[in-house]
Amino acid sequence: MGLVHEVVDPAELINAAKAMIKNGLKPVQPWDEKGYKVPGGGIWTPAAAQLWPAASAILRRETSGNYPGGLAILKCVYEGLQVPFDTGLKIEQRYFTEILQTTEAFSMIRSLFISMQELGKGARRPAGIPKSDLKQIGVVGAGFMGASIAYVAAAAGIEVTLIDRDIEAATKGKTHSEGLVKDSIGKGRLTQEQGEALLALITPSADFTDLKDVKLVVEAVFEDRQVKKDVIEKVEAVLSEDAIFASNTSTLPITGLAKNSRRPAQFIGIHFFSPVEKMMLTEVILGKETGDKALATALDFVASIKKTPIVVNDTRLLRQPLRLPLYPRSL
Secondary structure (H helix, E strand, O other): OOOOOOOOOHHHHHHHHHHHHHOOOOOOOHHHOOOOOOHHHOOOOHHHHHHHHHHHHHHHHHHOOOOHHHHHHHHHHHHHOOOOHHHHHHHHHHHHHHHHOOHHHHHHHHHHHHHHHHHHOOOOOOOOOOOOOOOEEEEEOOOHHHHHHHHHHHHOOOEEEEEOOOHHHHHHHHHHHHHHHHHHHHOOOOOHHHHHHHHHOEEEEOOHHHHOOOOEEEEOOOOOHHHHHHHHHHHHHHOOOOOEEEEOOOOOOHHHHHOOOOOHHHEEEEEEOOOOOOOOEEEEEEOOOOOHHHHHHHHHHHHHOOOEEEEEEOOOOOOOEOOOOOOOOOO
C-alpha cells in the first residue's frame, strides 16, 4: 500500500532514514511542499458538490444515525481539506476526543471488546459441565430458517440431519444451502471441493428415528403451539435421554413450550436472526425449568458455529438480558 517504505532494526532507524533521503526520498510529505493541491480539486469543485451530499445520505442509510463516529469521520475530511494540514490534524484530534466520550463509544467498547473477551472465556456458561463435542445435530423444519440453520452448522463442520414432513420438503431445504454454496463459490469464498464437502454434511430426511443418536435438536417449524407440540413429542420419542431440545421460536415463550416436553430441564431456546448466515447475534433463551446442561450445550453450539450468544430470560415478545450486558445500548 506504500504506507511503509522500509523495515529496519531499531538501532538502524536514523542511518536508514539518512540513506533513504540521500538516495532521493523527499524529506517532506507531499502536503508540506509548496504549491501542493488536494487530489480531485478539494471541496469547492463540481465533483465534490455531488460527492458530499451523497456520502452523508449513504451514511444515514447505513447507520440510521446510531454511529456518531462515522459522521465525525466525514466532518474531519470535509473540514480538514479546507485548512492547512496541521490544523486538519487538530480538527481530527478534537472529534476523536469528543467521540471517545460518547455513550455509543462506551457501549461498543464494552460489548465488542470487554464482553467479547468474557464470552471467549466462558461467560454465562455454567461451571463444572464438560464441553459438548457436537459432531452431529438435528434440525426439524426445512423452511427458510431451518435450512439456514442447517447451512451454518454444516459450514462449521457439523453433520446435520434435516427433517421435514416429507422427503420432498426436506430436500427442498437442502436446496437452499446449495444456493448459498454456489454463491460463495462464485465470490471465491469457497472452492468447489469445499462446497461439495459442506453439502455432504446435510442429510434430508422425513424419518424422526434418524435423530436417535444426535445430542442436540433445533426445532424451526411454523410458529404455532400445536405444530410445535407435535414436533416436540415426535422428537422426544426417539431422542436419547441426555440430548438437548432447542426451539428457534421468536414469539412463543420457552416455558410454555417446555410444558409439552417430558424433560423440561433439557429444553431451551436458541433463536437465530434472519438471514442466519449473516446475522451474528443469537439469543439463548432460558425457560423456568431449563437446566445448566442445556444452557452449556446451547452456548457450546452457538460458539461452534461462530455466532455471538446473549443469554436472556423468557418473557413474551420482549426478552430480558441476564446480568452480563453483551450488546450495545443503542440496539
